[in-house]
Amino acid sequence: MIMPYESERNIAIQAVQAAAHLCEQVRREIVPEAIEKKDKSPVTVADFGAQALICRALSTAFPQDPVVGEEDAADLRTPEMTERLAQVTQYVQAIVPDATPDQVTGWIDHGNGQVGSRYWTLDPIDGTKGFLRGDQYAIALALIENGEIKVGVLGCPALSFTEGQTGLMGVAVRGAGATLSPLAGGAPQSIKVVSADQSDHLRFVESVESGHGDQSRQAAVAKAAGITQDSLRMDSQAKYMAVAAGEAALYLRLPSPKTPDYREKIWDHAAGVILVEEAGGRVTDITGQALDFSLGAKLVNNQGVVVSNGSIHDPVLAAL
Ligand SMILES: Nc1ncnc2c1ncn2[C@@H]1O[C@H](COP(=O)(O)O)[C@@H](OP(=O)(O)O)[C@H]1O
Numbered sequence: 402m403i404m405p406y407e408s409e410r411n412i413a414i415q416a417v418q419a420a421a422h423l424c425e426q427v428r429r430e431i432v433p434e435a436i437e438k439k440d441k442s443p444v445t446v447a448d449f450g451a452q453a454l455i456c457r458a459l460s461t462a463f464p465q466d467p468v469v470g471e472e473d474a475a476d477l478r479t480p481e482m483t484e485r486l487a488q489v490t491q492y493v494q495a496i497v498p499d500a501t502p503d504q505v506t507g508w509i510d511h512g513n514g515q516v517g518s519r520y521w522t523l524d525p526i527d528g529t530k531g532f533l534r535g536d537q538y539a540i541a542l543a544l545i546e547n548g549e550i551k552v553g554v555l556g557c558p559a560l561s562f563t564e565g566q567t568g569l570m571g572v573a574v575r576g577a578g579a580t581l582s583p584l585a586g587g588a589p590q591s592i593k594v595v596s597a598d599q600s601d602h603l604r605f606v607e608s609v610e611s612g613h614g615d616q617s618r619q620a621a622v623a624k625a626a627g628i629t630q631d632s633l634r635m636d637s638q639a640k641y642m643a644v645a646a647g648e649a650a651l652y653l654r655l656p657s658p659k660t661p662d663y664r665e666k667i668w669d670h671a672a673g674v675i676l677v678e679e680a681g682g683r684v685t686d687i688t689g690q691a692l693d694f695s696l697g698a699k700l701v702n703n704q705g706v707v708v709s710n711g712s713i714h715d716p717v718l719a720a721l
């Protein structure tokens with residue numbers, strides 16, 4: 402039997418594994434420093450290195466496909482960043498031994514593609530603040546065709562659901578289900594969202610960063626939908642993994658009262674969305690509309706995100 406999107410899936414898995422390896426190497430060897438971007442948000446050598454590795458793999462395997470990635474090498478090319486670029490290059494060389502600084506910035510800029518009928522979207526480190534704090538983060542890669550997410554790979558190097566196994570990877574292909582496997586390699590297991598009667602897992606997840614959501618309203622909505630346990634706070638799309646794997650029933654990301662006009666970025670959601678949908682769950686915005694991945698780098702027609710096991714979704718939307 403031919404698996405749909407088999408080569409896309411395999412290339413994406415290998416690229417995410419290589420990027421995750423680089424990120425973990427950075428966290429082990431140095432105290433990663435935050436470089437401040439124009440929007441005041443942080444980026445690190447690991448974000449740049451991970452984007453370089455994944456864009457290199459995609460540009461080789463699928464040269465026609467645009468990649469819409471979060472990072473941009475413009476800032477790394479300035480003279481004051483020479484040392485930083487050397488550091489990124491050194492980490493990339495652990496996987497591509499003869500990589501040069503010019504190649505590294507070129508690969509990163511391959512991620513400046515535009516949303517089209519077929520494109521990849523990449524978040525080389527989702528949850529950079531979690532990465533810097535020593536908490537959760539994810540490497541998120543997805544393929545979108547005609548607005549529909551077809552493949553999603555989510556690497557979570559610091560995540561563990563069972564004792565003794567840290568580093569998990571979620572993989573989903575549209576119509577073919579979702580799996581979880583050790584990030585380092587190993588047998589994939591099918592995953593499913595939690596069913597309504599497994600009450601001990603009827604908890605909800607939300608961001609650690611209070612400015613990325615509305616924690617007081619999130620608590621009120623979860624309660625109104627029948628969830629009595631306290632929330633689990635995690636950085637990054639690891640939250641989608643928790644819902645897809647049945648570790649939580651709900652992930653709420655309501656617009657922050659501090660940034661009411663913020664629009665979610667496609668790379669913060671695409672890989673997680675297909676993972677949850679293929680595990681039997683449901684994802685909409687706060688009004689119940691599907692997330693629209695066809696409009697550009699931002700989900701301009703959506704506000705907030707509601708991710709659930711399915712059975713709890715309508716009660717949550719009603720509470721909203
Ligand atoms: N005001 C805001 N509202 C919602 N999300 C925001 C935000 N400001 C930044 N973000 C996004 O929140 C992401 C992290 O999500 P979480 O809080 O779930 O860990 C960031 O991704 P990066 O870390 O890749 O930049 C960033 O894109």
Ligand SMILES: [Mg+2]
Nearest residue numbers: 442443471529
């Ligand atoms: Mg960022």
Ligand SMILES: [Mg+2]
Nearest residue numbers: 524527528669
């Ligand atoms: Mg992100």
Ligand SMILES: [Mg+2]
Nearest residue numbers: 471524526527
């Ligand atoms: Mg990021």
